Amino acid sequence: MDNPIDYINIAGNKPKGKRPYFFDDPAVERVLNITMAVSMELAVARERVDTLERLLEAKGVLTREEITAYTPTSKKIETERQLWHSEYISRILRVIQQSMEELEQPDKSLQEIAEDINKM
Amino acid sequence: MAAKNLPPTYDHIAHHEVFPQTTHDEKARYNFLASLNKHLAHVSQGNALAFKNRVQPGFKKEHGRDFETKEELGDAMAKDQHYQTWSALRRCTMEMRQQAGRSLTYRQAQELTDKVNKLNEGKSSLILDEEVSPPPYLLAVDNHIMPGSYHTELFEGDVSNAANYDGGLFVTTAGLLGRYSDGGGKAISQWVKDNHPDFSPKRILDIGCGMGHNTLPIAKMYPDAEVIGIDTGRPMLRYGHARAMALGYDNVKFMQVEASKMPFEDESFDWIQTTMFLHETGGKSIYNIMKEIYRCLAPGGLTMHIEQPQYTDDMTMYEKWIRDWDAFNNSEPYWSKMHDIDPKELMVECGFNADTFMQIGAQAINDLDDGTQKADEPEDHGRSPIWNVFGAWKK
Numbered sequence: 001m002d003n004p005i006d007y008i009n010i011a012g013n014k015p016k017g018k019r020p021y022f023f024d025d026p027a028v029e030r031v032l033n034i035t036m037a038v039s040m041e042l043a044v045a046r047e048r049v050d051t052l053e054r055l056l057e058a059k060g061v062l063t064r065e066e067i068t069a070y071t072p073t074s075k076k077i078e079t080e081r082q083l084w085h086s087e088y089i090s091r092i093l094r095v096i097q098q099s100m101e102e103l104e105q106p107d108k109s110l111q112e113i114a115e116d117i118n119k120m
Numbered sequence: 121m122a123a124k125n126l127p128p129t130y131d132h133i134a135h136h137e138v139f140p141q142t143t144h145d146e147k148a149r150y151n152f153l154a155s156l157n158k159h160l161a162h163v164s165q166g167n168a169l170a171f172k173n174r175v176q177p178g179f180k181k182e183h184g185r186d187f188e189t190k191e192e193l194g195d196a197m198a199k200d201q202h203y204q205t206w207s208a209l210r211r212c213t214m215e216m217r218q219q220a221g222r223s224l225t226y227r228q229a230q231e232l233t234d235k236v237n238k239l240n241e242g243k244s245s246l247i248l249d250e251e252v253s254p255p256p257y258l259l260a261v262d263n264h265i266m267p268g269s270y271h272t273e274l275f276e277g278d279v280s281n282a283a284n285y286d287g288g289l290f291v292t293t294a295g296l297l298g299r300y301s302d303g304g305g306k307a308i309s310q311w312v313k314d315n316h317p318d319f320s321p322k323r324i325l326d327i328g329c330g331m332g333h334n335t336l337p338i339a340k341m342y343p344d345a346e347v348i349g350i351d352t353g354r355p356m357l358r359y360g361h362a363r364a365m366a367l368g369y370d371n372v373k374f375m376q377v378e379a380s381k382m383p384f385e386d387e388s389f390d391w392i393q394t395t396m397f398l399h400e401t402g403g404k405s406i407y408n409i410m411k412e413i414y415r416c417l418a419p420g421g422l423t424m425h426i427e428q429p430q431y432t433d434d435m436t437m438y439e440k441w442i443r444d445w446d447a448f449n450n451s452e453p454y455w456s457k458m459h460d461i462d463p464k465e466l467m468v469e470c471g472f473n474a475d476t477f478m479q480i481g482a483q484a485i486n487d488l489d490d491g492t493q494k495a496d497e498p499e500d501h502g503r504s505p506i507w508n509v510f511g512a513w514k515k
Contacts, residue, residue, distance in 0.1 A: 004229065005274050007223060008223065010226045010274070011219050011220075011223035012222075013222070013268070015218075015265040015266065015267045016261050016262045016267075016269075016451070017262070017451055019211075020207075020449050022203070022207040024204075029208050029212075032208055032212060033215070036213070036216065037216060040152045040153070043152040044145045044148040044149050047145075047148035048145060048148065051144065
């Protein structure tokens with residue numbers, strides 16, 4: 001069935017009236033809003049995993065105790081799992097990595113670079 | 121681990137033919153948001169603590185006196201870190217609730233419209249009037265920060281916002297209004313039945329009925345009465361009518377009518393009800409509407425209005441101020457002004473006799489309550505389904 005509207009965009013519309021911000025810096029509040037949305041999606045994923053575990057248990061595929069008691073059975077598996085954590089953490093803390101890189105290597109602004117390039 | 125204050129899961133909400141379908145993850149999103157709302161009710165208790173232990177002493181120290189106005193108090197609280205954090209989280213939660221509801225209803229917008237149209241087709245109990253437009257006070261704001269409010273149709277026959285409202289009430293109140301979100305309508309009809317067993321209204325009007333969730337319990341309690349719900353939001357009326365059809369009601373009509381200009385004859389109703397409606401009107405309109413209620417009510421008739429608690433003299437300045445939070449930050453601005461109106465004076469000015477004025481407290485009748493929700497429930501201003509009800513009999 002054809003959906004007449006762009007529901008992904010529509011879902012996020014702003015209501016009438018200037019949006020109230022409560023923190024002194026609105027940027028902090030925007031970050032909080034994004035963080036809370038991500039928290040919600042984690043809860044959603046967690047509920048889905050719970051559903052899967054319960055269904056698998058009900059069908060006799062495995063028990064939840066087996067999941068709780070699971071430990072990696074090889075160095076390869078351990079490495080795969082730890083690598084995933086490493087990637088994940090780097091991904092979510094990207095902005096801190098970049099500010100440290102800038103501390104190490106102070107950089108020109110793009111306006112300044114534009115001026116430089118203009119002379120090149 | 122003691123399981124208390126757990127909201128029911130979204131699986132317990134009642135479904136009907138036009139109720140929006142939800143996927144596993146959409147339900148999980150609502151479960152998260154209902155729990156978050158419950159949690160924030162506890163976080164909100166820190167505001168009073170911050171005020172008492174930090175903000176008020178700080179102000180006194182600096183100025184050598186206590187707060188003199190709500191504005192002064194509000195300016196000082198706005199700088200408090202706990203208040204900032206709670207407010208930011210609460211606003212964020214309400215926006216997430218709208219986003220979650222809109223994404224799931226607009227995704228199935230055409231299907232919802234088709235189902236509603238099928239149930240409404242050829243029915244004389246749905247009376248739409250294109251001449252009636254939403255009053256200015258409804259166009260000025262998106263109540264409850266629902267973009268598009270009650271009247272917007274993004275395409276012919278769109279009912280998405282009504283469906284969003286129907287499914288989302290559960291989240292906002294963490295399930296405290298019951299399976300059909302009809303705890304308010306149930307409370308008032310039960311009160312009337314219990315306290316006035318001889319009152320048998322033949323014609324009942326519910327003003328600002330929206331999708332009719334509080335209209336239907338009245339129709340159920342008085343099955344021999346003709347019950348009419350009026351509203352200016354066409355999507356709400358279309359959806360509400362289809363919802364009533366789907367739930368098997370045959371004594372309810374839905375009409376597109378503006379409350380301050382009702383096309384009904386003088387003295388033609390025995391009971392005129394509003395539920396959480398008056399605080400979404402305006403400073404002049406509330407008087408015009410009450411005068412219309414007086415005109416349309418038959419002698420011996422009853423009018424009752426379920427509302428947020430009014431300000432009382434024994435409320436502290438802090439409490440009056442925090443009660444306005446939703447007015448400004450959940451876009452129900454007239455609520456902040458209506459607090460100052462004395463309901464008795466309002467009714468007397470519009471024709472009612474002061475002797476017949478009454479004011480009662482009411483709490484939602486919640487068929488979702490399984491006993492796990494009541495322990496240590498903090499007062500969450502503007503969210504708890506505990507209301508002030510005022511009204512009068514017409515002599």
